[in-house]
Amino acid sequence: MSSFRVKGGLKLKGEITPQGAKNEALQILCAVLLTEEKVTINKIPNIRDVNKLIELLADMGVKVEKVGPESYTFQADEVDLNYLDTQDFLKKASALRGSVMILGPLLARFGTGRLSKPGGDKIGRRRLDTHFVGFQKLGAKFEYDSKQEIYKIDGTNLKGTYMLLDEASVTGTANILMAAVMAEGQTTIYNAACEPYLQQLCDMLNRMGAKITGVGSNLLNIEGVEKLNGTEHTLLPDMIEIGSFIGLAAMTKSEITIKNVQVEKLGIIPETFRRMGIKLEIKGDDIYIPSQEHYEIETFIDGSILTIADAIWPGFTPDLLSIVLVTATQAKGTVLVHQKMFESRLFFVDKLIDMGAQIILCDPHRATVIGLDRKYPLRGIRMTSPDIRAGVSLLIAALSAEGTSVIDNIEQIDRGYQYIDQRLNALGADIVRID
Structure with a gap:
């Protein structure tokens, strides 16, 4: 079994190209x-x-x-x-x-x-x-x-x-x-x-x-x-990777350009992250995310708490709800994440809670995330990746946290993301693969 040792708190900068889907x-x-x-x-x-x-x-x-x-x-x-x-x-x-x-x-x-x-x-x-x-x-x-x-x-x-x-x-x-x-x-x-x-x-x-x-x-x-x-x-560029990089940029205050994303195929993914308060610009076929000290989650028009839920296309893909959830932990505001399709996909939030996140797991399908607005940074811990998407969410949390984290069972991450440690290290991350 392999692990990642991740030094948190570093700002990343540069260009990254998503893998094939x-x-x-x-x-x-x-x-x-x-x-x-x-x-x-x-x-x-x-x-x-x-x-x-x-x-x-x-x-x-x-x-x-x-x-x-x-x-x-x-x-x-x-x-x-x-x-x-x-x-x-x-x-x-x-x-x-x-x-x-x-x-x-x-x-x-x-x-x-x-x-x-x-x-x-x-x-x-x-x-x-x-x-x-x-x-x-x-x-x-x-x-x-x-x-x-x-x-x-x-x-x-x-x-x-x-x-x-x-x-x-x-x-x-x-x-x-x-x-x-x-x-x-x-x-x-x-x-x-x-x-x-x-x-x-x-x-x-x-x-x-x-x-x-x-x-x-x-x-x-x-x-x-x-x-x-x-x-x-x-193959198309992987929309799940694209969404993951948007969340990563926001969480780590990084300035990242995601190259060649085929914007017309992304549906409501960019707009959903905008509703999380994340600034992003479409430049040709690239997405540019500037460094942001703060990002604030929108509310519904009547002032009620924003709900982000998965739905069949052209709705929001369930594979990105884990990324939305972890990104919300350092936003300003509150969001209800509703994972309708799978009843065990939110169970990784216990690791985020151990890192200091404010999350209420309402039931196997719903979690309320209370954003800390960076006032209380996440802290590095040792944790295990339960599945592909949760694994990358934990990696994003570790990159934004104070101190060093160790993520075990990274074979799960390798199932869905190619050379993820090398590609992020090229942007300034400090991820060491331990076999």
């Missing part, structure tokens, strides 16, 4: 299974979850070649379906939640799929019903072996149909979409997720020869095709 990468990488032709993907982040998925694809027989610092080619012309029945496959797939999205492409192209119960962050119940109900509506036969915790699906002769998803799941929509692009006839998916990452997947599939309309809305229409071709695709 982790959540998009997991979908796009699975889509290479839909064609026997070569697919080139650019701006792939060098992070644990993505690297594990690339390794899994290679073990399945996909030819993988690194052709640049952040670029790979994939060719799935010799996929070994027998590998799906091995314990090695089940073990590796279960260690990565994103592996569930190989099922849609496998069903579309080969008519079969296997998957053990996926892992991932321990942030609460994350059910897979949406994926499997969607497959069933396309005609797949679903079987679950409860003893071995293995999902088996027979997807021969998939046929297009109408479906109304029970939730606008991003991974569920992506998985069903990839199964439907080669199903016979027309598929309509209502209450589909419409995040920029899902739009990117639709655009990529259309370039490969798919026939998808309604991209960017919650109503997708897919006309099945017999075959898909190769393509080249570039």
